[in-house]
Amino acid sequence: MAKAFRASAGIMLAPAVTLIGVFVLLPMLLTVWLSFQDWSTQTPFSDASFVGLGNFHEIFSPTSVGRDFKTALLNTTIYTALSVVLILPLSVVFGLLVYQREIAGGTALRTVLFSTYMVPMIAVALVWSKLYSPSEGPLNQLLGLAGIGPQPWLSSPRSALVSIVFLNVWQQVGYFTVLAIAGLTQIPGSLYEAATLDGANGREQFRFITLPLLRRTLLFSAVIAIINAVQVFEPVALITQGGPVGSTNVLTYHIRRVGIERAQGGLGSAMAVMLMLSLIVCVSALFAFANRKDSE
Amino acid sequence: MSLAWISKLGFAAGLIALPATGWAQSVNISYLTHWSPETVALLEAAAKDFSKEHPDVAVTVRAVPFGDLLTTLRSQGGSSDGPTIGGIYDLWLPELAKDKLVAPAPDAVAAEVKSAWPAGVVSAASVGGTLYGIPNEIDVYALNYNKELFKEAGIAAPPKTWAELKDTAAKLTDKARGQQGFGMINSWAAGVVHPFASLLVSNGGNLVKDGKPALDSSQASETFALYEDLIKSGASNPAMATADANTTGPFLDNFVSGKTGMIIMANWWESALKTGMGDKFANIATAPIPVGPSGDKPHSISYSWMTVVNAKAGEAEQKAAWEFLAWLNSLKSGKNGASAMSDILMSMGILPSRTSDIEAHKDKLGSEFLSGYVSVLADARPFPVVLGGQEFSESLQQTLEALQYGQVSAKDAQTNAQADATSILERAAK
Missing domain, CATH: 3.40.190.10 (Periplasmic binding protein-like II)
Incomplete structure (x- = not known):
């Protein structure tokens, strides 16, 4: 009986497992294998030659290859951290605002917030590159009305990456607000009623009921926000091309440049493996932190 | 023959002719x-x-x-x-x-x-x-300048030497009006490297000589120093120099709107200037690349x-x-x-x-704009076409941009550029 059950379970799982194996695991394993090879993306895999840890040594070396990779890794880290730090609190704030059923126009506000997520990135990039224009951009004109001098935005290595983060936050915050609202709907209203009867004010209710019960939602949001941020590519490719001075050169864009434009498949794969490892470490640490809080 | 038969035959003929149209x-x-x-x-x-x-x-x-x-x-x-x-x-x-x-x-x-x-x-x-x-x-590079801005600043002729270039750029700079004397370009490899290389060859230097990088020469040292001088004096503002994926963007907008007095660019941007400037395109003139202290005569880069x-x-x-x-x-x-x-x-x-x-x-x-380019073609030096050339170009771009934004000194930029170029070209040649 158990044998038959295992067989039927195996048969039912086989299509999904095969698809995942072929389209997810195999490319990942291939990338890891290529990271130990010297290989041009324009040649067959059979032309690859084993170089051991040579590619990893190269991407951490003091040469231009290593310097560019380390800059791209740092840029990606800053971009991801800033995006998550801004998106999560904003999504909770917007979620709380929109969740208030008694506020007129709540549904319209929810629609407006989510609509930014549906705008194609090419349109977002075009519009924001004009908004950020140093001389004729509306943002600088608005600042001028407030008596603030023009800002360089995308034209300065100090502000270019942060400007791209703002663009990302603007586009993504609606999606995460919807997730926050979904989390808020799961919190029983009776808890707030009981807290009110016990004399808890709004701030205390938020701190001791809303935030703890939103933790699972926020964990999910954080993981998705991190993965989205690490994969940033379009705004860099469409607006800044990684500049100025490599200040917006994020890893996905850099891997594309090295692996495809320069056809250095081995080096590009080593960079992709490092990106994957960083992501695994980061997400695992986040889950470990959440589990520890749960245990407490 | 009935109409029905004629139409059937016509339809059959059409079916037969269809593949023949495809074969055509x-x-x-x-x-x-x-x-x-x-x-x-x-x-x-x-x-x-x-x-x-x-x-x-x-x-x-x-x-x-x-x-x-x-x-x-x-x-x-x-x-x-x-x-x-x-x-x-x-x-x-x-x-x-x-x-x-x-x-x-x-x-x-x-x-x-x-x-x-x-x-x-x-x-x-x-x-x-x-x-x-x-x-x-x-394509060949030359100095483009705005005659109207020259007239306003009381400058009679385009600069012929680097000393004149620095002097003219300073006179054309007006920070209150957001105007820079000499425009550089960043965020686009060729836009950064080609003007630098044009100044370098006009100073008697080379990017690559006999297949090896030649950025450690005294001529290159003087070219890096020229960039540093232009930036430090405020005659060139890197925040006005950004390019986008279509090789347009603020660097073009600033020249078109009369906020950049001079820039080194290639002939192909004539159509972009005409589109952006309309009748004011007549204000733009072309002159040879100014000659550096170690150069003999104007040269430029061609590709x-x-x-x-x-x-x-x-x-x-x-x-x-x-x-x-x-x-x-x-x-x-x-x-x-x-x-x-x-x-x-x-x-x-x-x-x-x-x-x-x-x-x-x-x-x-023979037009006023293009004749300036045609005239410098004979003395132009081809941009070095070597294995690893694109990576070399992108690496030099990074170094020059770091110099533009004051992140490195001219001396350090030269040292980094030579070391990077050596490692890139050696690896590519393997």
Whole structure:
């Protein structure tokens, strides 16, 4: 009986497992294998030659290859951290605002917030590159009305990456607000009623009921926000091309440049493996932190 | 015969003729370029003319931004379904040929090119003596300046030396009006490196000499120092220098709107200036690159573009592609003895490289803007076409941008640039 059950379970799982194996695991394993090879993306895999840890040594070396990779890794880290730090609190704030059923126009506000997520990135990039224009951009004109001098935005290595983060936050915050609202709907209203009867004010209710019960939602949001941020590519490719001075050169864009434009498949794969490892470490640490809080 | 039968016979004849119509255009070739929609329309019109004489060949044109051109060629050129023809920058040729992505030109095409184009241009389209593409355009750098701003600042003539360049740039700078004297470019490799290289060769130096980087020379040291001086004095503002993926953006906007007094740029941006400036384009003039303290006379950097054929395309597609390219670049395809390709290029202000095309377009090449470029062509030095050239160019771009933004000193920039270039070219040569 158990044998038959295992067989039927195996048969039912086989299509999904095969698809995942072929389209997810195999490319990942291939990338890891290529990271130990010297290989041009324009040649067959059979032309690859084993170089051991040579590619990893190269991407951490003091040469231009290593310097560019380390800059791209740092840029990606800053971009991801800033995006998550801004998106999560904003999504909770917007979620709380929109969740208030008694506020007129709540549904319209929810629609407006989510609509930014549906705008194609090419349109977002075009519009924001004009908004950020140093001389004729509306943002600088608005600042001028407030008596603030023009800002360089995308034209300065100090502000270019942060400007791209703002663009990302603007586009993504609606999606995460919807997730926050979904989390808020799961919190029983009776808890707030009981807290009110016990004399808890709004701030205390938020701190001791809303935030703890939103933790699972926020964990999910954080993981998705991190993965989205690490994969940033379009705004860099469409607006800044990684500049100025490599200040917006994020890893996905850099891997594309090295692996495809320069056809250095081995080096590009080593960079992709490092990106994957960083992501695994980061997400695992986040889950470990959440589990520890749960245990407490 | 009844009407019903006639219609049935007509329908049957149509069915029989349908495959024949398909056979009439049995070869489909595609042309990948980075040109603007207006220029693509001209190329499509030329392709239609070709198809009239060759009804068995259909040519489609596809355009991508310049920043995506090499990536598209690399990612799609390796398959038979990729673009059959690609317009490429000569710096990319050695690596595309090494990876066998581009096909050698047939003997007849090679013979025609070698006899009808200048030797230097043929050499840039060849690797190891084998011709891989039909050259079409040649680009050269010169100093563009705004005559109206010169007049306002009381400057009579464009600078001829670096000392005059610094002095003129200082006079043209007006921070209160957001105006810079000399415009640099960043966020675009060629836009950063080519003007620097033009100043370097006008100072008697070279980027690469005998296949090895030559950025450790005293001439290069003086060129890095010139950049540092222009930045430190405030005569050049890097925040006004950004370019985007289409090689337009703030650097162009600032020159077009009269906020940049001088800039070193190539002839091909004539169409962008005309579009952006309208009647005010008449204020723009061209002058040779100012000569550095170690230079003998004005020089500048030149580079060329060519059309290549996908080596992985089918035999029939390759044959049709070479036939189309040979026709497009021949004297019979254009107007007044010029090639159709040169007519397309001249619509953008780009100099054609075929000797007979230069003669055929001599009237337009004599315009105030373009004649300044034609005059410096004879003393121009080709940008070094070496394995690893694109990576070398991008690395030097990073160093120069760091210098523009004051992140490194001129001395450190020179040291870094030479060390990076040495490591990149050595690795590429292996």
